[in-house]
Amino acid sequence: MKKITKISAVAMMAAAISVSASAKEAGAAATEEKSVGWTPIAIGLATPVQMPWSFNWDVFGLDVNLAYADANRVAGVEVALGGCVSRTYLAGLQVSAICNYNDGDLYGMQAAICDINDDVYGFQASAFAMGKHVYGLQANLLGAIATEEFWGLRVSGLASLNNGKTAGAEISGLVNLSRTVEGCQIALGYNQTEVLHGCQIALVNYAQSSTTSAFQIGLVNIIRDNVVPVLPLVNGCFFDGTDR
Numbered sequence: 001m002k003k004i005t006k007i008s009a010v011a012m013m014a015a016a017i018s019v020s021a022s023a024k025e026a027g028a029a030a031t032e033e034k035s036v037g038w039t040p041i042a043i044g045l046a047t048p049v050q051m052p053w054s055f056n057w058d059v060f061g062l063d064v065n066l067a068y069a070d071a072n073r074v075a076g077v078e079v080a081l082g083g084c085v086s087r088t089y090l091a092g093l094q095v096s097a098i099c100n101y102n103d104g105d106l107y108g109m110q111a112a113i114c115d116i117n118d119d120v121y122g123f124q125a126s127a128f129a130m131g132k133h134v135y136g137l138q139a140n141l142l143g144a145i146a147t148e149e150f151w152g153l154r155v156s157g158l159a160s161l162n163n164g165k166t167a168g169a170e171i172s173g174l175v176n177l178s179r180t181v182e183g184c185q186i187a188l189g190y191n192q193t194e195v196l197h198g199c200q201i202a203l204v205n206y207a208q209s210s211t212t213s214a215f216q217i218g219l220v221n222i223i224r225d226n227v228v229p230v231l232p233l234v235n236g237c238f239f240d241g242t243d244r
Contacts, residue, residue: 035072042071046082069096084112100126143172150178166193176202196223210237 036054040061044050047070058073069080075091078084084096089104099114108122115129120136127141135151138144143159151167154160160170162178169184170176176185176192183198185191191200196207196214205216209225214237216223221235228235 038073042069046080047071106131181207191218205235213237 034056035058036056038058038060039052040059042050042052042057042059042063042065044065046065046067048054050065055070055072057071059071059076059078060073061076063069063071063074063076063078063084065080067080067082068085069078069083070085071078071087073088073090074086074094077093078086078090078095080096082096083099083101084094085100086094086102086104089107090102091107093108094100094102094106094110094112096112098112099116100110100112102110102117105119106117106122109124110117110122110129111125113127115124115126117131120131120134123137123139124144125139129138129140129144130147131145132147133149134146134154137152138154138156140154140156143156143161144154146162146164146166149164149167150162150170153168154170156170156172158172158174160172160176160178162170164178165180165182166178166185167182170178170181170186172187174187174189176187176190178185178193180195181193181198181200185193185198185200185202185205187202189202190204190206191202192206193200194208196210198213199215199217200207200221201217203218204220204222205218206222207214207216207224210223214223214226216235217233220230220232222230223235223237226235226237
């Protein structure tokens with residue numbers, strides 16, 4: 001089970017990183033020019049078919065396009081039926097029916113089927129979300145990936161993956177996978193981490209080690225470096241790393 005879970009996690013992570021890399025390459029080609037200026041409103045069919053014309057505007061106010069909205073910087077609201085892009089940062093609200101992409105920092109809220117960002121400070125509501133550093137709240141119908149760290153509360157319908165530290169709480173319908181957990185993992189199926197400092201609740205819980213304190217509740221509970229590594233129902237260890 002452990003081997004299958006790791007293979008699945010690597011495959012999902014690789015696919016998500018590939019999507020992010022492709023989006024960043026496309027964004028880099030379109031942002032070679034500097035911003036032509038700023039505007040309080042951009043409205044049209046699909047950027048650059050809008051008023052004012054061009055990709056390279058900073059919008060400090062309202063950016064509304066029927067199909068596709070694209071701006072260098074957005075401080076305010078960006079809305080489109082198809083997708084929204086902010087190439088440097090977004091401070092405010094970004095809403096689309098399909099995908100939101102931000103090549104810089106997000107300060108505020110995103111809502112779409114898919115949300116992809118660099119760093120997130122705020123709230124994301126989507127089917128799938130991915131970010132490098134995420135600080136805040138995520139509510140995802142399918143799942144979410146943090147490539148480096150997550151701080152806050154994440155609720156996912158199926159799975160939550162984190163290649164770095166999770167500080168806070170992960171709640172998923174099926175599985176939570178994080179490299180380090182300082183907080184709580186809750187899932188119906190399976191929780192896994194390399195280092196646990198906190199608690200895990202699921203049918204099967206797995207932790208490679210615990211540097212301070214760990215507590216697990218489930219049908220099968222595994223803490224590899226514990227005095228008793230495997231226990232049913234409840235397992236736990238409480239030490240500071242010098243007591244062994």
